[in-house]
Amino acid sequence: MKQMLRLLIALLMCACLSAPVLALELGSDITIYDKNSTAETGWYSAQEDDEVEPGMAASQAWDLEGFFLEQNSLSMVGGFNFKAGVAGHEKYSSGDIFISTGTPEFGVSALSGVQDNSSVKNRYGYDYVLDLNFSDDSYTVYKIDKNTHVLTAYYLQNEGSSPWQYVSGGKDTGIEGQFLFHSNLTDTGFLGTSHYALTGFDLSFLGHDTEFYAHFTMGCGNDNLMGQDTVVPEPSTFLLLAAGGGLLWLARRKTAPEN
Numbered sequence: 291m292k293q294m295l296r297l298l299i300a301l302l303m304c305a306c307l308s309a310p311v312l313a314l315e316l317g318s319d320i321t322i323y324d325k326n327s328t329a330e331t332g333w334y335s336a337q338e339d340d341e342v343e344p345g346m347a348a349s350q351a352w353d354l355e356g357f358f359l360e361q362n363s364l365s366m367v368g369g370f371n372f373k374a375g376v377a378g379h380e381k382y383s384s385g386d387i388f389i390s391t392g393t394p395e396f397g398v399s400a401l402s403g404v405q406d407n408s409s410v411k412n413r414y415g416y417d418y419v420l421d422l423n424f425s426d427d428s429y430t431v432y433k434i435d436k437n438t439h440v441l442t443a444y445y446l447q448n449e450g451s452s453p454w455q456y457v458s459g460g461k462d463t464g465i466e467g468q469f470l471f472h473s474n475l476t477d478t479g480f481l482g483t484s485h486y487a488l489t490g491f492d493l494s495f496l497g498h499d500t501e502f503y504a505h506f507t508m509g510c511g512n513d514n515l516m517g518q519d520t521v522v523p524e525p526s527t528f529l530l531l532a533a534g535g536g537l538l539w540l541a542r543r544k545t546a547p548e549n
């Protein structure tokens with residue numbers, strides 16, 4: 291009977307230890323200045339938290355907070371509701387996630403007076419796009435080139451926030467994945483009462499040690515996010531290498547002649 295009780299206590303302890311951790315594991319904040327601001331005060335500044343693009347509606351509902359990377363997993367946090375958008379402005383929905391392995395054109399340097407909300411060739415220099423599908427929270431990765439068509443942000447003055455969405459062209463890499471949508475986050479560390487996140491974009495297809503830029507905006511280009519970091523090897527690769535090395539060492543030790 292005592293043994294049964296001990297077993298029960300041990301099982302309960304195991305259950306407690308393996309309870310799901312509720313805090314989001316976002317990893318490092320990899321956000322860089324989007325170079326799309328003209329003033330250094332208030333909501334039109336060089337920071338990203340509580341910042342939108344110059345002259346745009348300034349509120350937490352439009353605020354994009356940051357890009358994050360945990361190993362090879364990319365995430366985004368926003369006061370902007372990535373899934374529902376802003377009530378009454380649903381057409382300015384979430385765009386796609388653009389990835390560049392070189393330096394893309396972004397911010398004011400991307401301005402050239404192209405018509406607003408136009409389908410244009412990808413002159414921004416991005417190499418891949420994660421085409422987001424919010425009906426089933428999935429994404430498809432396309433390899434894109436300068437002839438791939440993308441949509442610019444709706445407002446011409448926000449062209450520095452472009453591109454917004456993938457349209458056509460390029461090559462379907464066959465890489466697909468699922469992302470997670472999180473709402474009502476309260477512990478992100480950013481200013482503002484409500485926060486949302488998209489997590490789980492796997493960038494391991496870029497290859498180990500690849501430096502990349504990430505870009506995202508919504509249809510109006512009211513705010514845009516830029517991120518920069520390097521894809522790292524999976525920890526399991528390290529473990530496998532370490533384990534392999536250890537086995538080799540053991541094997542050599544066993545077969546080494548005794549002195």
Ligand SMILES: [Ca+2]
Nearest residue numbers: 340353481482
């Ligand atoms: Ca904020």
Ligand SMILES: [Ca+2]
Nearest residue numbers: 338341353354
């Ligand atoms: Ca922002």
Ligand SMILES: [Ca+2]
Nearest residue numbers: 324513514515
């Ligand atoms: Ca911004």
